[in-house]
Amino acid sequence: MSKLVFVGTIGPGLQALEYAGRSGHDTVLVHSPRYDFFLSSAQRAQARELAGRVVELDDVHDTAAVLDALRAAGIDPSGIDAVLTTMHMCTVPTARLAQALGVPGCDPDAVLAAKDKARCRRILDAEGIPNLGHGEGQGPDELLAAADRIGYPVIVKPATGVGKVSTAVARSAADIRALFAAAERAAGTVEPGVAAELDGRFVVEELAVGPLYSVEVASDGRIVTPLVVVRRKTGRDNPVLELGSTVPCGLSAAQEREMGDYAVRICRALGLGLGVFHVEIIHTAHGPRLIEVNPRVSGGALPDLVAAATGRNLFEVLVDLFSGHAAPAEPFPPLACASHSFLTAETDCTVRTDLPTDWFEALRPRLHSGWTSIRPGDRLRRMEGNFDIYGVVRAVAEDVETAERTCDALTAEIEKTLGVRLTPAAPSERTAR
Ligand SMILES: Nc1ncnc2c1ncn2[C@@H]1O[C@H](COP(=O)(O)OP(=O)(O)O)[C@@H](O)[C@H]1O
Ligand SMILES: [Mg+2]
Structure with a gap:
C-alpha cells in the first residue's frame, strides 16, 4: 500500500483515484478551485468521495504552501510515497512537490x-x-522573420499553450498579423487557469x-x-x-x-x-x-x-x-477496433427547439459508449478548440473501417436530428478508399 498524493484531477482522471482506492492505496487529493472549470459539479463531488482526504488551497504552484496545507491537515509529508497528476496545469507543481519530498517523479x-x-x-x-523547422518570438516581427526563414505555410501557436487556444495555420504574413491580434484577444477571454499557462512567446513551425x-x-x-x-x-x-x-x-x-x-x-x-x-x-x-x-x-x-x-x-x-x-x-x-467522434459545431448555431430531451437515447443501441450535453434550443459555439466539445459517440467493431463508418453514420444522423452542421472531419485514407 502506498500513500499517493494527487495534485488536481481532470474528469477522466477520477478513474485513477478510483483505481488507487480499489487497490488499497491511501489517497490525498490536493484541490485548487482555480481548476474547477475542468470538472462538472457531479465530478467534483465524486472526486471528494473517491479521495481518502482532500486538502484545499488556492495555488498549487507554491510548493511550500502545499506542504504547509498537507501538514495543517495532519498529513506527515515524510509518509508520502508518490505525487502524481492527470491535469496538464499541475504537472510542474507535481514534479516540484515530488522533488521537495524526495520521492520518485x-x-x-x-x-x-x-x-x-x-x-x-x-x-x-x-x-x-x-x-x-521552427522559430520562436514574442511579437509579430520575430514571428514574420521566422516564417520567412521556414517558408509558408507555417503553424503558429503559443509556446506553452493548450487546448488549441490561438493555434492556426498561416499562409501569408497577413495571416500572421491577424493571428497575433486574435491571440491577444483570446488570451483575455480564456479561463484564468488556461491563460496562466501562456507566457507571451509563440512558436512558428513548418507545417x-x-x-x-x-x-x-x-x-x-x-x-x-x-x-x-x-x-x-x-x-x-x-x-x-x-x-x-x-x-x-x-x-x-x-x-x-x-x-x-x-x-x-x-x-x-x-x-x-x-x-x-x-x-x-x-x-x-x-x-x-x-x-x-x-x-x-x-x-x-x-x-x-x-x-x-x-x-x-x-x-x-x-x-x-x-x-x-x-x-x-x-x-x-x-x-477490438474502437473509434469515436466528437460532437462539435461547424458554425455558431441553435439546436432545434422541438428536439425530444432524450434524443441521444435513441442512438444508444448503436453506440459502444458516448455522452452529450446538447439539449433542445441550445446555442452551440463554433468549434475553436478542445473546449468546444458537446459530446462523443464511440463505436466498437471487429474492423477499423466498420468502427469509423459507424461513427460517420451516427454523426450524419445527429446533424439531421439536431438541425445543425457538425464540424466536418478530413476523410481518413481508410474510409475514403
Ligand atoms: N507543425 C505542425 N504541423 C501540422 N499541424 C500542426 C503542427 N503543430 C500543430 N499542428 C496541429 O495543431 C494541433 C494543435 O497543436 P498542438 O501543438 O498539439 O497544441 P495543443 O497544445 O493546443 O494541443 C495539433 O493537434 C495538430 O493537428
Ligand atoms: Mg496537442
Whole structure:
C-alpha cells in the first residue's frame, strides 16, 4: 500500500483515484478551485468521495504552501510515497512537490522542457532527432522573420499553450498579423487557469503534412514503453481541430513500431522520468515528426477509447507506476477496433427547439459508449478548440473501417436530428478508399 498524493484531477482522471482506492492505496487529493472549470459539479463531488482526504488551497504552484496545507491537515509529508497528476496545469507543481519530498517523479526541468514547444524542438535538434523547422518570438516581427526563414505555410501557436487556444495555420504574413491580434484577444477571454499557462512567446513551425497520431508512453525511469498508438481525426477545413480518434491506428506493424520508437526517443531526450506521457506525431512522407509532448497521460475521451480497444486502462498503469510497479514491457495488444467522434459545431448555431430531451437515447443501441450535453434550443459555439466539445459517440467493431463508418453514420444522423452542421472531419485514407 502506498500513500499517493494527487495534485488536481481532470474528469477522466477520477478513474485513477478510483483505481488507487480499489487497490488499497491511501489517497490525498490536493484541490485548487482555480481548476474547477475542468470538472462538472457531479465530478467534483465524486472526486471528494473517491479521495481518502482532500486538502484545499488556492495555488498549487507554491510548493511550500502545499506542504504547509498537507501538514495543517495532519498529513506527515515524510509518509508520502508518490505525487502524481492527470491535469496538464499541475504537472510542474507535481514534479516540484515530488522533488521537495524526495520521492520518485519527473525532473521539474524535464516537465518544463516538454511543456515549452520551442525548447522541446531545440532539444530534438540538439539530440539529432528528426524535427520540423521552427522559430520562436514574442511579437509579430520575430514571428514574420521566422516564417520567412521556414517558408509558408507555417503553424503558429503559443509556446506553452493548450487546448488549441490561438493555434492556426498561416499562409501569408497577413495571416500572421491577424493571428497575433486574435491571440491577444483570446488570451483575455480564456479561463484564468488556461491563460496562466501562456507566457507571451509563440512558436512558428513548418507545417507537417500527413495523418496525426498520438502515442501514450509509459516510463518507470528505466523501462520506457509506447503503450498504444492512436490515430486522430482532424478537421477537413482546419487541420488544427481534433475531432476524434481510432485504435488500432491503421499503420503497418513496422510503421507503428517506428512511431513508438520515435516517441520513446523524444521522452528520453527530454529526460521525462516517471509517468505516462502523451506524444503527438504527424506521419509525414519523410517519417514521423513531433507535434508536441504533453508530460502527462492523455486526457479527454482517449483513455476510454484505449480501454474499449485494448481492455487496458491508462489511469491504472499510471497509478501502478507511481506505486512502484515496473512499466509494462510491451505495447497493449489490441482486442477490438474502437473509434469515436466528437460532437462539435461547424458554425455558431441553435439546436432545434422541438428536439425530444432524450434524443441521444435513441442512438444508444448503436453506440459502444458516448455522452452529450446538447439539449433542445441550445446555442452551440463554433468549434475553436478542445473546449468546444458537446459530446462523443464511440463505436466498437471487429474492423477499423466498420468502427469509423459507424461513427460517420451516427454523426450524419445527429446533424439531421439536431438541425445543425457538425464540424466536418478530413476523410481518413481508410474510409475514403
Ligand atoms: N507543425 C505542425 N504541423 C501540422 N499541424 C500542426 C503542427 N503543430 C500543430 N499542428 C496541429 O495543431 C494541433 C494543435 O497543436 P498542438 O501543438 O498539439 O497544441 P495543443 O497544445 O493546443 O494541443 C495539433 O493537434 C495538430 O493537428
Ligand atoms: Mg496537442
